[in-house]
Amino acid sequence: xxxxxxxxxxxxxxxxxxxxxxxxGFGLCGIPENSIAALVKKNVKNLTCxxxxxxxxDFGLGLLLQQKQIxxxxxxxVGENAEFERQLLSGELEVELIxxxxxxxxxMAAGYGMPxxxxxxxxxxxxxxxxxxxxxxxxxxxxxYAFDADFAIIKAWKGDKHGNLIYRSTSRNFNPLMAMGGxxxxxxxxxxxxxxxxxxxxxxxPGIYVHRIFQGKDYEKRxxxxxxxxxx
Amino acid sequence: xxxxxxxxxxIAKELKDGYYVNLGIGIPxxxxxxxxxxxxxTLQSENGLLGMGPFPFEGEExxxxxxxxxxxxxxLPGSSIFDSALSFGMIRAGKVDLTxxxxxxxxxxxxxxxxxxxxxxxxxxxxxxxxVASAKNIIVAMQHVNKAGESKLLPACTLPLTGTNCVKKIVxxxxxxxxLPEGGFKLLERAPGVSVEHxxxxxxxxxxxxxxxxxxxx
Numbered sequence: 550x551x552x553x554x555x556x557x558x559x560x561x562x563x564x565x566x567x568x569x570x571x572x573x574g575f576g577l578c579g580i581p582e583n584s585i586a587a588l589v590k591k592n593v594k595n596l597t598c599x600x601x602x603x604x605x606x607d608f609g610l611g612l613l614l615q616q617k618q619i620x621x622x623x624x625x626x627v628g629e630n631a632e633f634e635r636q637l638l639s640g641e642l643e644v645e646l647i648x649x650x651x652x653x654x655x656x657m658a659a660g661y662g663m664p665x666x667x668x669x670x671x672x673x674x675x676x677x678x679x680x681x682x683x684x685x686x687x688x689x690x691x692x693x694y695a696f697d698a699d700f701a702i703i704k705a706w707k708g709d710k711h712g713n714l715i716y717r718s719t720s721r722n723f724n725p726l727m728a729m730g731g732x733x734x735x736x737x738x739x740x741x742x743x744x745x746x747x748x749x750x751x752x753x754x755p756g757i758y759v760h761r762i763f764q765g766k767d768y769e770k771r772x773x774x775x776x777x778x779x780x781x
Numbered sequence: 782x783x784x785x786x787x788x789x790x791x792i793a794k795e796l797k798d799g800y801y802v803n804l805g806i807g808i809p810x811x812x813x814x815x816x817x818x819x820x821x822x823t824l825q826s827e828n829g830l831l832g833m834g835p836f837p838f839e840g841e842e843x844x845x846x847x848x849x850x851x852x853x854x855x856x857l858p859g860s861s862i863f864d865s866a867l868s869f870g871m872i873r874a875g876k877v878d879l880t881x882x883x884x885x886x887x888x889x890x891x892x893x894x895x896x897x898x899x900x901x902x903x904x905x906x907x908x909x910x911x912x913v914a915s916a917k918n919i920i921v922a923m924q925h926v927n928k929a930g931e932s933k934l935l936p937a938c939t940l941p942l943t944g945t946n947c948v949k950k951i952v953x954x955x956x957x958x959x960x961l962p963e964g965g966f967k968l969l970e971r972a973p974g975v976s977v978e979h980x981x982x983x984x985x986x987x988x989x990x991x992x993x994x995x996x997x998x999x
Contacts, residue, residue: 575828575865576851578844601865628904629851637903644903649827650869650911657866668873669914673892673945676910706845718845718862719829725864753864770844773851777839 552712553741554761557587560735564593564700567620571656571696571727572600572610573703576629576773579720580609583737583765584702588613597621599696601652601723603633608771617641623696625649629773647676651693653726658695660729660758665694701731704765705754708738709745712759713752721753728754737765783954783972783999788922790815790999792881792952795920796822803827803872803912805882806850808922812881823859825877827908829868832860849908869908873915880916882909884923884948886938889986891948891960893921894940906943913944925953925983932985934958934966955980957997965989970997 554560561584564570574580588596589612596619603622604611613619614632621643627633636642647655648670658666667690671677681692703724706717714736716724728734736754741764783791789811796802796812800822804810813833816822824833826848833848834855842853856862871877886894893913896906913919926932934951951958957970965987968980971994981988 576847578828578847578851624905626905626907634903646903646905648906648910649865649908650873653865653869668911670873670911672914674910674942676906718843718856719826719847720845721862721864722828723865726866772842772844772853773847774853775842776836776852776854777842778836780838 551710552756552759552762553710554763556763557583557737557765558590560584560737560761560763561587561591561702564588564591566593567595568593568699569597569697570599571698571701571703571731572598573701573722573724573727574609575601575719575722577604577609577771579704579716579722579724580604581702581704581737582768583763584735585609585612588618589616592616592618594618595620597623599623599652599656599698601625601649603627603630605629605773606632608769614642621645623647623652625652653723655693655696656723656726656730659697660726663695665692667692696730698731699733701727701734703728703734703736705736705738707740707742707747708736708759708762709742709747709756710762711744712736712756712762713747714738714754714759715747715751716753725754729758733760734758735761737763739765739768782975786811787972787999788952788954791957791997792920792922793817794999795879795950796820798822800878801825801831801876802879802881803877803916805880805909807883809881809883810850812922825868825871826854827865827868827872827912829863829865830856830860832857834860869911872911875915875917877916879918879920880912881920881922882912884921884933885927886933886935886940887921887923887948887951887960888935888938889960889966890964891946892938893943893948894938895943897941899941909943913947916947919948920950920952921948922952925955932983934984934986936986955983961989967991968994970995972997
């Protein structure tokens with residue numbers, strides 16, 4: 550079994566205009582930098598992107614926003630992107646803001662083969678408008694559907710040719726959930742290894758969920774908020 | 782009257798040994814600086830970390846290790862890392878003992894608004910709706926009045942809600958308030974140098990004052 554593709558351009562070559570994509574990462578941490586760059590180059594349009602954030606103006610999904618490649622964003626927090634806010638207020642961009650836990654769990658539900666979840670997040674708020682409310686044990690819950698995404702593009706630390714993945718530190722975030730949730734999952738990794746080199750007990754995403762994998766390159770790993778303390 | 786650090790310091794007195802705590806962005810983050818001696822708490826960061834440590838030393842920043850505010854941080858001995866669904870799973874299941882967050886408005890029945898100003902601010906709710914819907918105990922840290930001088934403790938919120946009937950306690954620069962289950966802000970303590978009269982004049986919602994109100998000790 551070999552799921553390896555040569556590079557990002559090869560990995561995203563059949564992502565067509567109008568596709569729905571899950572895009573991994575939290576802020577700029579753990580984003581699939583190579584795949585995003587390839588989508589920019591391909592200039593595919595009218596994308597619906599499910600991603601916790603929308604990048605910053607000149608990095609992450611902000612690069613796709615700059616070229617007006619995104620029709621709709623489904624996110625929980627978009628505070629770091631001025632171009633995003635401009636497109637939203639001018640009506641060029643459609644945006645659905647949903648609670649972060651709901652976003653994560655709707656990805657997970659897709660990967661678990663469950664059509665919907667029940668969550669209390671958003672009960673009694675405008676998030677609940679038009680949604681079914683069910684009461685369990687005296688508490689109200691919203692029914693939220695599993696996402697239906699054509700592709701998931703995600704980033705892991707290490708992966709093998711079978712598509713087994715391991716993430717590093719908090720760059721894990723949404724990546725394993727989206728890896729499970731996409732109809733076709735494209736994983737880029739910092740280190741691509743032979744089957745057998747990863748300890749089966751340490752695998753976060755089993756390869757069955759991953760369709761294409763490639764060795765990424767030139768990771769910038771930009772830091773959004775560099776906070777430090779003085780030595781001594 | 783308290784400054785932001787004073788509010789954080791007073792809230793820190795609510796922490797109990799063994800608590801798992803989620804701190805929101807802003808004043809709540811400062812609470813980590815005032816954890817009382819002898820009290821050990823574990824900080825949860827909803828992007829997928831239990832056991833959040835301090836900022837890294839200069840030159841030791843790791844872009845793969847951030848908190849929910851996207852700041853570079855460190856882990857501690859005993860930290861654990863997990864995905865976003867598990868992170869909100871533990872929140873939803875009520876495993877997190879205390880959530881401390883900021884607010885733009887709180888109503889006298891415990892509703893909170895802190896994510897949207899229609900037509901002005903469209904940043905999103907992040908994890909706030911999940912947190913307030915499930916937390917066992919929610920303390921709000923905020924300024925008592927907004928920049929226009931209007932009370933943020935209201936009969937009913939005017940901004941879009943983040944959650945309903947959920948806030949248990951509020952600490953502002955003026956005092957400490959319990960939000961009663963039957964409705965109303967019960968004044969528990971005054972900030973140093975602040976009169977009950979001042980608090981009355983700054984609170985639009987139903988204020989409950991019983992007996993002498995002590996000045997807080999911080």
